[in-house]
Amino acid sequence: xxxxxxxxxxxxxxxxxxxxxAEETTxxxxxxxxxxxxxxxxKLATAFMAANPDIKxxxxxxxxSYEDGTQRLLRESVAGRLPDVAYVGLNLxxxxxxxxxxxxxxxxxxxxxxxxxxxxxxxxxxxxxxxQTWALGVSASTLVMYVNPKLVEQAGGSMASFxxxxxxxxxxxxxxxxxxxxxxxxxxxxHDWRFQSLLGAYGGRPMTDxxxxxxxxxxAGIAAASLYQRFATEGGMKSYGSSEARQAFPxxxxxxxxxxxxxxxxxxxxxxDKFDVTVLPMPVMAPTDKxxxxxxxxxxxxxxTDPARQNAVWRYMTFVTSPAGEKIIVENTGYAPTNSILVNxxxxxxxxxxxxxxxxPAHQQIARFAGPWYAYPGDEGVAVNDLIGAALVNxxxxxNPETTIKTLAETVRTRLGMQ
Amino acid sequence: MRLSRKSRSVxxxxxxxxxxxxxxxxxxxxxxxxxxxxxxxxxxxxxxxFNWVGWQNYIVMLTDxxxxxxxxxxxxxxxxVIPASIFLGLIVALGLHHLALKTPRFASxxxxxxxxxxxxxxxxxxxxxxxxxxxxxxxxxxxxxAMGQQGPAWLSDRGLVLYTLAVIxxxxxVGYNMVLFLAGLAAxxxxxxxAAELDGAGSGWNRFWTVTWPMLGPTTLFVTVITATGAFxxxxxxxxxxxGGPAFASDVLVYAMYREGFVYFKAGYSSALTIVFFLLxxxxxxxxxxxxxxxxxxx
Numbered sequence: 129x130x131x132x133x134x135x136x137x138x139x140x141x142x143x144x145x146x147x148x149x150a151e152e153t154t155x156x157x158x159x160x161x162x163x164x165x166x167x168x169x170x171k172l173a174t175a176f177m178a179a180n181p182d183i184k185x186x187x188x189x190x191x192x193s194y195e196d197g198t199q200r201l202l203r204e205s206v207a208g209r210l211p212d213v214a215y216v217g218l219n220l221x222x223x224x225x226x227x228x229x230x231x232x233x234x235x236x237x238x239x240x241x242x243x244x245x246x247x248x249x250x251x252x253x254x255x256x257x258x259x260q261t262w263a264l265g266v267s268a269s270t271l272v273m274y275v276n277p278k279l280v281e282q283a284g285g286s287m288a289s290f291x292x293x294x295x296x297x298x299x300x301x302x303x304x305x306x307x308x309x310x311x312x313x314x315x316x317x318x319h320d321w322r323f324q325s326l327l328g329a330y331g332g333r334p335m336t337d338x339x340x341x342x343x344x345x346x347x348a349g350i351a352a353a354s355l356y357q358r359f360a361t362e363g364g365m366k367s368y369g370s371s372e373a374r375q376a377f378p379x380x381x382x383x384x385x386x387x388x389x390x391x392x393x394x395x396x397x398x399x400x401d402k403f404d405v406t407v408l409p410m411p412v413m414a415p416t417d418k419x420x421x422x423x424x425x426x427x428x429x430x431x432x433t434d435p436a437r438q439n440a441v442w443r444y445m446t447f448v449t450s451p452a453g454e455k456i457i458v459e460n461t462g463y464a465p466t467n468s469i470l471v472n473x474x475x476x477x478x479x480x481x482x483x484x485x486x487x488x489p490a491h492q493q494i495a496r497f498a499g500p501w502y503a504y505p506g507d508e509g510v511a512v513n514d515l516i517g518a519a520l521v522n523x524x525x526x527x528n529p530e531t532t533i534k535t536l537a538e539t540v541r542t543r544l545g546m547q
Numbered sequence: 548m549r550l551s552r553k554s555r556s557v558x559x560x561x562x563x564x565x566x567x568x569x570x571x572x573x574x575x576x577x578x579x580x581x582x583x584x585x586x587x588x589x590x591x592x593x594x595x596x597f598n599w600v601g602w603q604n605y606i607v608m609l610t611d612x613x614x615x616x617x618x619x620x621x622x623x624x625x626x627x628v629i630p631a632s633i634f635l636g637l638i639v640a641l642g643l644h645h646l647a648l649k650t651p652r653f654a655s656x657x658x659x660x661x662x663x664x665x666x667x668x669x670x671x672x673x674x675x676x677x678x679x680x681x682x683x684x685x686x687x688x689x690x691x692x693a694m695g696q697q698g699p700a701w702l703s704d705r706g707l708v709l710y711t712l713a714v715i716x717x718x719x720x721v722g723y724n725m726v727l728f729l730a731g732l733a734a735x736x737x738x739x740x741x742a743a744e745l746d747g748a749g750s751g752w753n754r755f756w757t758v759t760w761p762m763l764g765p766t767t768l769f770v771t772v773i774t775a776t777g778a779f780x781x782x783x784x785x786x787x788x789x790x791g792g793p794a795f796a797s798d799v800l801v802y803a804m805y806r807e808g809f810v811y812f813k814a815g816y817s818s819a820l821t822i823v824f825f826l827l828x829x830x831x832x833x834x835x836x837x838x839x840x841x842x843x844x845x846x
Contacts, residue, residue, distance in 0.1 A: 199809055202593025223812065227593050309697060310683050367703045367793060372681055381683050507591055511811040518794035521705070
């Protein structure tokens with residue numbers, strides 16, 4: 129008896145949204161990192177529902193990080209209660225695509241050229257794999273240089289003539305490091321995305337386009353890895369963990385920090401009146417047509433399978449990545465937009481840039497050099513990221529960059545089944 | 548129908564033991580069997596299908612340097628934390644036990660202070676440790692700098708990080724061990740000490756070896772088992788302070804399980820690690836009860 133009651137209650141609960149959908153469609157939305165996104169998501173949903181009264185957006189409780197969020201989506205898929213649309217890290221949507229959870233977006237996009245002309249090009253390019261679109265990029269971040277101008281001037285440098293190549297930067301970092309025992313010259317995390325960014329600055333790519341082979345064991349990759357060693361031996365890079373370094377920079381003891389542009393607001397708040405956090409673009413060490421910087425940030429995937437909901441989700445996705453939606457995101461999170469109209473036309477973000485001049489270098493770098501954040505394919509794809517990080521720690525601590533990177537490439541090939 | 552006395556008592560036994568047994572079967576044995584089965588597959592978290600791969604996961608575990616690293620680190624960590632926290636727990640308990648005879652208020656204040664790390668949430672405490680141990684801004688290294696010493700990077704130096712975590716582990720379990728030892732000390736009848744004195748064991752050292760230590764036998768066994776399983780299960784400090792880094796230098800078994808399963812999504816391999824860990828803890832516990840129990844005086 130109890131069981132039948134329970135089943136009936138469950139049936140009603142499942143049916144309830146179905147009854148309501150006679151007039152309106154309800155879509156469930158998943159997002160992560162509430163510290164950055166909670167307010168923005170509320171605003172996006174409100175603005176979207178005002179423009180589309182026949183669709184109701186329900187926000188699921190947020191996950192703490194993109195990794196946590198992806199785990200939760202996988203668990204929900206096992207339990208058969210996936211949300212209809214989800215925000216995921218730009219390096220993680222492939223996990224959902226791999227498992228057949230993300231729905232292909234090309235049928236909805238239709239004519240790609242017309243779609244691109246409406247400004248959606250960058251969003252699409254961040255979510256493509258093998259010429260198919262699986263995600264729309266929503267917010268973008270890129271590796272930039274955070275500089276403490278006070279320390280630069282104390283070390284005899286100047287912001288006006290700040291070096292634009294790594295040799296100059298390392299020399300400056302050396303001088304900052306020598307100022308006192310408590311100051312450090314420079315820091316970058318031994319981490320896959322940071323390494324891919326340095327690699328891109330030298331014009332290299334981590335993999336071939338068809339993802340059948342690893343290519344970071346070329347001169348560009350060795351140069352990128354060597355930077356870790358030179359930063360440590362010449363530039364005074366300490367073996368900080370990422371949270372330690374993120375405390376040291378706003379505290380004013382670290383001269384130059386190569387970090388994600390998404391941390392700008394946090395650093396500005398943390399530094400307060402101590403110094404003016406200054407953002408500079410990354411050095412470009414190769415011909416500009418070869419250089420790219422992998423884009424971090426988030427994208428949306430469609431998880432709904434019911435056609436009516438898919439249509440509602442598609443309307444939501446195109447709203448968020450439209451100039452109106454992207455404006456809300458940029459103004460509230462400080463992330464770079466993924467709609468090209470917004471980047472090129474100052475009528476949308478002119479006042480934002482006037483108030484946040486330090487956001488501009490990152491947004492310009494993305495507009496010029498945005499590229500995909502390569503996610504390594506297959507079952508071991510996430511695991512090899514940590515192997516790359518470990519190899520970079522070895523290089524920073526004195527291992528030969530060339531042999532380390534070549535051995536690493538072999539290990540990664542074996543782990544990914546490329547040979 | 549009336550049941551015989553014997554069958555009624557059997558029914559009572561079943562009624563008393565049954566619920567707990569059922570709960571154990573459903574919540575422990577069945578999951579362990581499922582995990583054991585999963586360890587022979589290549590199941591990926593969230594995947595629609597899987598393949599049987601035989602002993603493949605276990606072979607990888609034996610040959611993969613990362614996995615070996617996790618095992619060695621766990622053993623080193625346990626080898627430091629288990630003896631140190633038992634020894635310190637005993638010393639503190641003996642001290643407080645004697646202090647309580649003279650200044651009971653002060654002793655109970657101290658006891659609360661020692662017990663605080665046990666009661667506090669370790670994750671919150673980890674944030675405090677992180678701030679204390681920051682290489683340039685942390686209190687510890689600022690003090691060292693004031694004395695003209697350059698402090699090391701406690702949590703991001705590869706050679707040091709495991710020992711730093713071990714010290715935090717000791718700090719955390721000394722209080723708990725102390726409380727258990729205090730209870731053990733309180734249960735020793737004072738006439739045993741009088742008898743020992745009559746027999747010529749006058750010095751404190753002699754009294755300790757002839758009365759206190761043997762009488763604490765059961766407590767020590769219990770403390771050892773608790774501390775050992777706790778040390779092998781170390782996870783929170785690793786997850787919150789180092790994430791197993793830098794370069795796997797503080798990777799331990801339970802964190803590796805979590806990482807393989809929930810970060811890398813390799814549920815099959817993670818299950819294999821879990822089974823090995825389960826057997827390891829089972830073995831240690833069985834050894835301890837098998838060998839030590841025979842040498843402990845309970846009465």
